[in-house]
Amino acid sequence: MQPASQLVAAEPIAGRPLSQPLAYTVAVCIPVLAAASLLSPSICDIALAILLLISAVVIWHDPRQLRRPVLWLAFAWMAFVALSALWAQSQGVPGHALRNWHKHMFIAFGPLIALSGAAAWQRLQWRIDRLLLLFLAGLCGGAMVLLIKNGAIGMIAELRPTDSMMGPINRNFAALACGLAIIAITGLIGHLVTAPKLRRSMAVAVGLPLAIALAALLTLLVLLHSRGGYVGTSAGLAVWLISFVMAQAASSGRSRRSLLIAMLLLLAIGALAFGGYVAMQLSGRSLIEGSTGGASQLALQMLHGQFDAAYATANKFEARVQLLVLAADLFHQRPWLGWGPDAWDLLRTFAPTAELRDLNQFHNGYAQFLVCFGVIGAALMAVYLAALLSAAIQRRRTAADRLPPAMLASALALLTLLLVFNVSETVLLVKSAASTMMMLAALAALPIATATRVRGSDLG
Structure with a gap:
């Protein structure tokens, strides 16, 4: 019997509860969910439902997973939101509480998705970082299709800024997609550069188009004039750099080389951020509008x-x-x-x-969350997030297949983007942001890996 502190991170999933077809179904659903969160909400919901059903199979096979405090806190949040909706509807509060309550559930699905992901990877003998790799690939693909369909290529070619809409979509939503794609591509390139078994020819063949797409997306981000998107993405890139260098230095011991790379990348990000700020100022879009006096x-x-x-x-x-x-x-x-x-x-x-x-x-x-759920809701969410953090720390100390530096940096960068963007937009109610936060919660809540040997996550 494990001590209570170990239950936060959870015991490994017993045996192999999923068949190989079900395991591959999980592997397909993850990038589909990521791409569809930007392109088709209904397909995103179908992929999510499949993953949740597979998680139910895992729990049926290994009921010990229900002993996890983080899972019960997730259930508590779901129950609280449902009861809040019923209470608001019965009290005649303005709005349609029973229509939109499900949008607040995504972050609580993370620990459940962790079970289906861990069980599938255990069956396929994959390293757990492929979970995030597939999600980043889907996020990148979905964002690129969305932006191209709505005129991104024309905007970039003409250097034409916008202060309202990008085609039929809101520019802030476009900036969110742009920021998610930028960090996803940065993570994929980081993986290509650092994957030890990846063939150089494949790294160049995949990395070069990604680098070109990254340059185009950075240009588009400035043209969109979204303050939240610009600041959030810049902060996310800075966090990616710092966490990648620290993790890489800790894992490889090549601190001098890592420091040199960090300085070059920091200069590049600083130049990008300054250039974007100047471009916004020259086009009449200030980061802070109006007077700050009073x-x-x-x-x-x-x-x-x-x-x-x-x-x-x-x-x-x-x-x-x-x-x-x-x-x-x-x-x-x-x-x-x-x-x-x-x-x-x-x-x-x-x-x-x-x-x-x-x-x-x-x-x-943050303000809208307090308006919707008050102090009690905020306290419950704080406890749930603390449990996720505790589970992530516990797993990183004990798991055999930790996230490598590029993937860890990407997860932290995505979290930073969402937390910063949430200051200027209620971004976590947008399906692409909610799905990303759900995946980050899943990564934090992953069960401890089994002793089974896992295959590498290189793409070669």
Whole structure:
């Protein structure tokens, strides 16, 4: 019997609960889910349902996996969201709580997806990093198809910026897809460069088109004029660089060479970030719009619940600051359980100006989360995230097939992109971002590897 602390990371899955066809089904569903999260929500949901059904097979075969605290916390979050929706509907809260509650579930599916992924890889004798490799490949492919279908090539060729739409899609959604693809390609190139058994000819054949696509996507990111996408992607690339160099130096011991590479890459990312900032400024798109004077006064008014005065002070700020005042007001009215999982009609009902009533989100995922679920929901989510972190640390200390530096860096970079972008957009309710966060949760919650020898994850 393992000690309680080990149960967070979990025992290995007993035996081989999946047949080879089911294992390959998992391997196909992961990139399909990633690509479809950008291209076809219904196909994404079908792929997710298949993975969850296979996870149920794993649990049926090995009920010990139900002893994992992180899994029960995920179930607790699902139950809380469902009860919150029922409560909001019964209380007549503005909106359709039973229509949108499922959008908050994705992050809780991560520990379940971890079971189907680990069992499939155990059956196929693959290293676990191929789980993230397949997801990155699907994410990259789906984003490229989405952007090309909506005029990305023309925008890049003409260097034509946009402040509204990119074809029929919102430029912020396009910037999210662009940022996800940039980090995915960076991770794939990093894997090609560092994979020890990969043939050089194949690395060049795959890496060169990826490098060209990366340059095009970086140009497109600047042209889209999305502040959240620009800052989030720049932060994600910086985190990728730092974590890759640290992990590579720790695993190989070549600290001097790693430091040189880090300096060159840091200069490249710095030049990119500065160039993008200058390009935005010259085209009239500032990272901060409007005056910043009176920010401390506004913060004090919100803290003291003086919302009439706060609304008046916020009028000289841009609309997103005014949305934060509204979010604080709504949170102050229902601080414990919030207003339920659907915030769409809250803006239409309570916004003080017509400009805000036309919006469908609070443009800050953290503020919207507190409005929807209150302090109790935030506390439950904090405990769940802490359990995921504990499981990830425990697994990294004990597992035989840890993520290699390029994949670990990619996971941390994707997390950074989403956390930063969530400051300016309610990004985790977008299916591509929600699916990415679900996969990151799955990676954190993976069971400890068995002693079975696994084959390498090189593509050659």
